[in-house]
Amino acid sequence: MEVIVLGAVTSSVYALLAVGFTLIFGVARIINLAHGAFYAVAGYAAYILINLGGWPVLPAMLAAVLITALFGVAVDRVFVRPLRHSHMAVLMITLAISMAVEQGLTVAFLGEARSLPPLIDGKVSVLGVDVAAQRLLTLLVSVVLIGALWLFIQRSRLGAAILAISQDPEAAEYVGIPAERIFALVMGLSAALAASASVLASPFLSVQPSMGLLPMVKAFCIVIIGGLGSIPGSILAACLLGFTETFVAFHISSTWSEVISVAAVFAMLALRPAGLLGKREAF
């Protein structure tokens, strides 16, 4: 039982991270190695607002998500846009950004681990298991956010433009879709999703300069397993990984749980390189 509840929480955080990462790949064909940096920026933005700015927790977290979204848009506009024609250059610049963010945070905050207060305290009993309320809130908010993203893409005018660009960027130009603006929007959305994962999970993890690395690796693994560019694939893979890791951590050891994502990636690349729900063209 505990495995199911905690596995669902882990899965939901993974899904938030992976969906944003796969979205920007699906639309702009960018492998954004700064995705983990978004996670870290959000954690520190919330930390600064709460502990140095004295903000209440909820407004601070919302502001942190907004700041990170703007940071994502800026990264796209300033760094990615001029290099868009070269995949390798985009890979290098986003890697550079993620290292710069980590180093910058280390210099400013001396690399110590800090913590964020939870949005809600206490424990709730679900399916006979006592769970920290913050974890349950994380699960709930993640599901709502991903649902909202899905509706936005399927139902709105901008969502239609996002789908159109992901299917045929040249045809999208012919019908008058401003590609660069859509790319910036999607980068902002992607950053906001990573930021949400960060402010939700940081209260039970921690805030430190290298905090973006593990989420980045997980998002990468999940997206390879689920299929690059496939949102349903990412959600499915996030759940697979989230539940398996939690199960292994409970019944074997938490050291082994970290090996699982890597093993799953190797297995997937060997058996089905396009991922569970990916199309082969994505590679």
Place this chain on the structure above:
Amino acid sequence: MLDLHGVSAAYGKAEVVHGVDLHVGPGEVVSLLGPNGAGKTTLLKAIAGTVTARGSIRLDGQEMCGQPAHFRPRFGVGHCPEGRRLFAELSVLNNLRLGAFSRRDAAGVEEDLERVFGLFPRLRERAGQRVSTLSGGEQQMAAVGRAMMSRPKLLVLDEPSVGIAQRLKNLLFQAVREICRQGVSILLVEQDVRAALAVSDRVYLMESGRIAREGTREALSADDGIRRAYFGM
């Protein structure tokens, strides 16, 4: 209407269209014909803004050359590209609505949707279907319909009849005539020279990136040398 003056276009450093002058008048249907690789598609892409071009490309006196491609529908260019390039995983209806992306007049869009369904009743039946499940001819209708959804002043068609059955081809060219009657100018590139001549007022012949001949349909189809060389008839 459309005026090209000294238009050159290049892929990277390789220039494939060299100093083309071309004119399409209001309500005119103009064909651009020529052998494979002559640069017809490239010239149309220069008009659509998806290839780097030099020279002057004006629509109703407004200079479009140098403006980004996604502004073209607002200038009044509806582009139906070579190979259709529909959004294959979206429904016919969504493809048509995306054709109106640059418009804000919701009522006008609904009107034009009806107009497209009027031109191609088949599309109304297929509206909810994913484009990838349509036949080639139906897809071509959807592609023309999508271009019409921007309510263009000029409709650019790049080989609309490629690979579709004769019956659907006839339907398509009927629709082209009807679109022209509604006051839209048309620039047409077409492999089926006979079908193209039948709907055109004037014709340009293109060869190796240059305009080789220009004239009315009657003048060009009367010239025996040209008939043999270009039209094989």
